[in-house]
Amino acid sequence: MIDVDVTLTVGTFTLSVAFRNDHGLTALFGQSGSGKSLTLSLLSGLRRPDRGHIVVDGQVLVDTQKKVFIPPYRRRIGVVFQDSYLFPHFSVRQNLLFGRWFAPRDADRVDFDAVVDTLGIGPLLNRQPQRLSGGERQRVAIGRALLSCPHLLLFDEPLAALDHARKLEILPLIEKLRDEFDIPMIYVSHAMDEVVRLARFVVLLENGNVKTIGTPEQVFGQAATQITLSRLERSSIVTMEVGARDERYDLTPLRHPSGTIWLMSFPGKIGDKVHVLINAIDVAISIEKPAGLSMQNMLQGTIGDIHREGAAVMIEIRLKGEGKIFAMISQRAFDQLQLDMGKPVFALMKSTALDEEKASLVYPNIL
Amino acid sequence: MGLSADEWTAIWLSLKIAVVATTASLPFGIFISYALARWEFPGKIFINGLIHMPLVLPPVVTGFILLIVLGRKGIIGSYLAEIGIVFSFRWTGAAVAAAVMGFPLMVRAMRLSFESIDQRLENAAGTLGANPIATFFLVSLPLAVPGIIVGVILAFAKSLGEFGATITFVSNIPGETQTIAAAIYTYTQVPGGDENAIRLTLISAGLALLTLLISELVQKRAEKRLALQA
Numbered sequence: 001m002i003d004v005d006v007t008l009t010v011g012t013f014t015l016s017v018a019f020r021n022d023h024g025l026t027a028l029f030g031q032s033g034s035g036k037s038l039t040l041s042l043l044s045g046l047r048r049p050d051r052g053h054i055v056v057d058g059q060v061l062v063d064t065q066k067k068v069f070i071p072p073y074r075r076r077i078g079v080v081f082q083d084s085y086l087f088p089h090f091s092v093r094q095n096l097l098f099g100r101w102f103a104p105r106d107a108d109r110v111d112f113d114a115v116v117d118t119l120g121i122g123p124l125l126n127r128q129p130q131r132l133s134g135g136e137r138q139r140v141a142i143g144r145a146l147l148s149c150p151h152l153l154l155f156d157e158p159l160a161a162l163d164h165a166r167k168l169e170i171l172p173l174i175e176k177l178r179d180e181f182d183i184p185m186i187y188v189s190h191a192m193d194e195v196v197r198l199a200r201f202v203v204l205l206e207n208g209n210v211k212t213i214g215t216p217e218q219v220f221g222q223a224a225t226q227i228t229l230s231r232l233e234r235s236s237i238v239t240m241e242v243g244a245r246d247e248r249y250d251l252t253p254l255r256h257p258s259g260t261i262w263l264m265s266f267p268g269k270i271g272d273k274v275h276v277l278i279n280a281i282d283v284a285i286s287i288e289k290p291a292g293l294s295m296q297n298m299l300q301g302t303i304g305d306i307h308r309e310g311a312a313v314m315i316e317i318r319l320k321g322e323g324k325i326f327a328m329i330s331q332r333a334f335d336q337l338q339l340d341m342g343k344p345v346f347a348l349m350k351s352t353a354l355d356e357e358k359a360s361l362v363y364p365n366i367l
Numbered sequence: 368m369g370l371s372a373d374e375w376t377a378i379w380l381s382l383k384i385a386v387v388a389t390t391a392s393l394p395f396g397i398f399i400s401y402a403l404a405r406w407e408f409p410g411k412i413f414i415n416g417l418i419h420m421p422l423v424l425p426p427v428v429t430g431f432i433l434l435i436v437l438g439r440k441g442i443i444g445s446y447l448a449e450i451g452i453v454f455s456f457r458w459t460g461a462a463v464a465a466a467v468m469g470f471p472l473m474v475r476a477m478r479l480s481f482e483s484i485d486q487r488l489e490n491a492a493g494t495l496g497a498n499p500i501a502t503f504f505l506v507s508l509p510l511a512v513p514g515i516i517v518g519v520i521l522a523f524a525k526s527l528g529e530f531g532a533t534i535t536f537v538s539n540i541p542g543e544t545q546t547i548a549a550a551i552y553t554y555t556q557v558p559g560g561d562e563n564a565i566r567l568t569l570i571s572a573g574l575a576l577l578t579l580l581i582s583e584l585v586q587k588r589a590e591k592r593l594a595l596q597a
Contacts, residue, residue: 044494072493073502085491089509098505102496148495 002026002152002184006042006052006062015039015208018052025178025185027195029219030205031228036188039205040156043186044079045072056152056184073102078145082157084137086129092140093125099148107149110181118176119143135166139173146181153177155187159194167194174198192220192229196237196277216275217323223305223316226280226326234280234314236325238299242268251351257321259299262351280314282353283327286346287337295348299325303343306334315339317347374567376542377550381574384458384546385526388465389519392473396518400477401507405486421532422471430535433464437536460537461544465529469522476521480514481507513589520582524575547571 005018015035019026028036041047043054045061053063056077061070078099086095096112103109116122119139129137138158145153155174159167175198178185189195195202195216202219204212206228212219217237219225226234240261243253252266254276261276268274284295304316304324313334315327325347339345370378402408403415421429437444438455447453454460484507492502508515530548537544539553551567554560 044490046490046493071498072490073496073498075494076496077494079491079494081487081491083487085485085488087488087492087506098492098497099495102498102501144495 001055001057002186003053003055004039004043006039006049006054008038008042008047008049010038013208017203017205017208017210019203019210019213021184021201023184024201025187025199027199027202028186028188028205029190029192029195029202031190034205035208036190036205037156040079040154040186040188043152043154044077045070045075059151076103076107076148076150077152077154078148078150079154079156080138080142080145080158082160084129084141086137086140086144088129090129091125092121092127092129092132095129095140096125096143096147098144103149110147110149112147115143115146118180119173133166134162135169138162138166138170142173142177146177146183150183153183153185155185157189159189159191171197192233192235193277196220196275221324223307223314223326226314227307227309231312231328232279232281234326234328235277236280238276238278238319238323238325240274240276242266242270242272242274244270256299256319256323258301258319259297261297261299261349261354263354264351276354278325278349278354280326280328282349283325284348285315285317285327285329285333285337285339286348287339287343289346290348293348295350297349297351297354299347301325301345301347303339303341303345306339306341317345370566371563373541373545374550374563377545377547377567378570380458380544381527381546381548384462384465385523388462388469388526389523391462392466392470392522393519396470396473396477396522397508397515400474400518401481401503403474404478404481418474419471421468426468426529426531427535429467430464430532433467433532433536437463454537456537456540456544458537458543461533461546464532464536465526468529468532469525472525473518473522476514476518477511480511480517483514484510513586516582516586516589520578524578527574527578528571
């Protein structure tokens with residue numbers, strides 16, 4: 001269990017963050033300058049709060065009222081940094097074992113071989129960190145943090161320095177760790193897709209304050225959250241059910257009361273619930289049922305809130321059944337279609353814009 | 368080469384003094400460099416200035432200050448003499464003078480080396496459970512090795528050639544405090560001593576060159592081993 005309630009002023013910036021989460025992975029989401037990193041440094045003990053407390057698994061790490069401050073090296077909080085910070089003078093194996101030398105004897109030992117297996121770093125054990133690729137280095141860093149037998153694992157934008165391919169290689173590993181090792185995790189990120197995929201509990205930070213707390217659907221389903229994101233990043237989450245695969249075209253239908261989306265090469269099983277992340281810029285709008293169009297995916301709904309931003313408009317479409325989807329279109333298209341609140345529309349998107357990485361299995365609902 | 372017994376003694380003495388001076392000041396050098404690089408404390412500027420004094424003072428002045436402080440009748444020296452520790456006119460005194468003169472060079476190189484270590488590596492060690500002392504020995508110290516080697520070599524070379532402070536503090540006694548530098552000085556003061564002076568000068572230059580060569584090799588190897596994080 002994590003219970004955080006802290007304030008800290010640094011220069012002109014004031015951080016005031018409070019949240020509790022009982023289980024699993026907590027995502028701290030926000031743009032740069034929102035106070036994510038500062039929150040992490042309070043958690044790991046590199047900074048002291050002006051006021052407040054942090055409690056992890058019943059252990060008080062900081063409490064300004066009770067005058068408790070546990071130094072970083074006695075907190076047993078593993079951190080995976082953006083730039084892995086592996087020790088250059090140690091081999092991969094020595095890096096992995098570093099934290100173990102300091103873990104108390106009675107600590108719940110995390111199994112070395114299990115971690116090495118899960119992360120697929122067996123062949124790297126005798127190498128020096130300088131000879132690893134960015135993705136490999138990050139896997140070793142995750143293993144190193146995990147093997148220090150932490151009470152809490154912090155991820156500080158662990159994928160931000162990696163390219164897309166490496167990112168897709170590490171994400172499933174973090175998912176696996178989340179499910180296989182019973183360690184609470186806090187995942188800091190400004191990438192919505194990572195957060196949606198990993199977390200069931202999201203804390204949205206803005207200007208040093210908690211703006212919203214909830215499931216990814218709740219947090220990212222708000223237009224107010226979406227407009228804080230860059231235009232390319234804005235996306236909606238739709239929960240859908242996997243249908244029977246069309247073997248001939250390697251397409252899998254994802255069903256929703258408002259329509260069906262066909263996904264290419266999707267590995268899900270029939271009946272699985274999945275989150276589909278749909279970028280707002282990939283969504284087109286039609287006011288009548290289109291024919292003769294290559295776009296095969298269509299969801300029905302009515303227009304909800306409208307947000308104008310210069311030449312672009314962000315429209316919220318309330319889907320038939322439940323859920324909503326955001327679409328970014330031009331002001332001119334908006335005017336020509338004479339769109340308005342309450343008007344029934346069809347939201348269209350290409351299958352190729354929705355590859356496998358955009359869909360993730362729904363993590364058992366804990367909230 | 369036909370060196371006289373006195374000349375051999377001077378060479379041996381020079382090496383002994385330099386080795387002892389460098390070895391004895393190394394732990395202090397590492398500690399003070401690290402403190403100056405990483406800690407904020409009152410009097411930091413003062414301590415930094417004090418360490419660097421021998422670098423800017425005339426060596427004779429440093430030697431004289433040593434005489435006043437550590438001499439047999441000196442401020443501290445008189446108390447040390449009571450418990451049987453005497454530096455003046457002994458080779459140990461020459462080692463003290465050499466250490467004091469070499470110390471600023473040692474600290475400068477090591478401090479730079481500690482400062483160049485990414486503090487976030489040390490923070491990472493902290494999050495893995497290493498207390499500050501363990502972090503120092505397992506992370507900071509090994510990563511500072513190239514700079515520490517440079518500091519040691521510089522201090523050693525300085526000790527080997529120290530002249531002004533040494534001769535002021537412990538005089539120029541053959542067999543006790545007469546180093547190569549002092550011996551050369553002596554030969555240049557007597558008629559017909561030029562040949563001996565040149566011989567010792569060549570040896571002195573050879574030793575200095577050898578020191579530099581070894582330092583270069585050792586440092587290259589250390590740097591290659593670390594090849595600091597990309």
